[in-house]
Amino acid sequence: MALCAALPNLKMGRAAATMDMVEALAEINRARPAYRLDIGESDVEPPEEVFEALRRVGDAPYGPSEGLPELREALAGLFGVDRDEVVVVAGGRHGVSALMWAFRKARIITTRPYYPGYLEIASAFDIRLDFADTDEGRGWSPQFPRRGVYLVNYPNNPTGAVLDRAKVRELVDVAEFVISDEVYRDIAFVEFESPLKLSPNVAVVYSFSKVFSVPGFRLGAVIAPRDLARLVVKFNRATVNSASSVLQKAVAPLVPEIPRMAARLSEIYRRRVEVAKRALGLKFVEPKGAFYIFPRLGCSGVEFLRRALQRGVSVLPGEAFGSSDHARIALVLPEDRLAAALSALNGTCPSA
């Protein structure tokens, strides 16, 4: 079918050696495992303040396409930019979509393993994505092969890598422009360096999904130079008109609390990495942020998922992230249940 030919990695039958997210999730839902370590939906409760603030919101008007002034102001303070450089969007994925659409005539380079959402967005807008390889032996350190528009994600999904300052400098020096997907910036176990601090040619994608554990809010922001910010507003008008005004009102007063919440969250996930190091018999590069581990396997990711499901645990196959001999395990259960789930995976498929 012509549609499938245009989406080479996205549609495969059950026996195929590869698998996309949609198929993996369908298989997981059929199996109904006792322990879900697949999608990046945290078990950590949203802060009570978020729901208290929601109860205080009295009306639900259309909002301005660039976002409510109070939320843009608060985010401008958090990122150290002007309010004109902040546009509120309907979640991190919407922000990445707006920026990829703005650069649709360029060839965009992203690192591999990659977040599968980038492929979905690229295919929707007919964008040609190129891949920059990363070196697992050096903490998934990326190579930036040539000048171009880069789309990077640190702390990284699925590897947990965070770039050090020298590497961020290398990136901004080689890039014409950097789209920096920072939806996990609040979950870091080392100091996180944003390219935004090093170059004017950077746009950041931010999201409330992870920091407040509210992925269903579909609320995020793009921080971008003014001309590009105007294109993001245009994309908002064409798609959602504005992100939810109700949710914007609720989260605006909580933005100054983000550094405190981030410290708490980072500590929760740092401890879970320690649990994983003790409980899981597979080798993985220790993550420096986000809430995933990406162990190397002695079998394919698809095979690992099927065997894991037989033991009542779901993971995502590395194939969905462009790496067939890995699996992504999301650390989204409390420590005791996480230890039990990871122990159940031992012997499923040995380390490579």
Ligand SMILES: Cc1ncc(COP(=O)(O)O)c(C=O)c1O
């Ligand atoms: C790397 C990356 N970017 C973007 C997103 C999308 O975030 P949101 O829920 O805010 O759309 C995710 C979600 O898991 C992600 O892992």
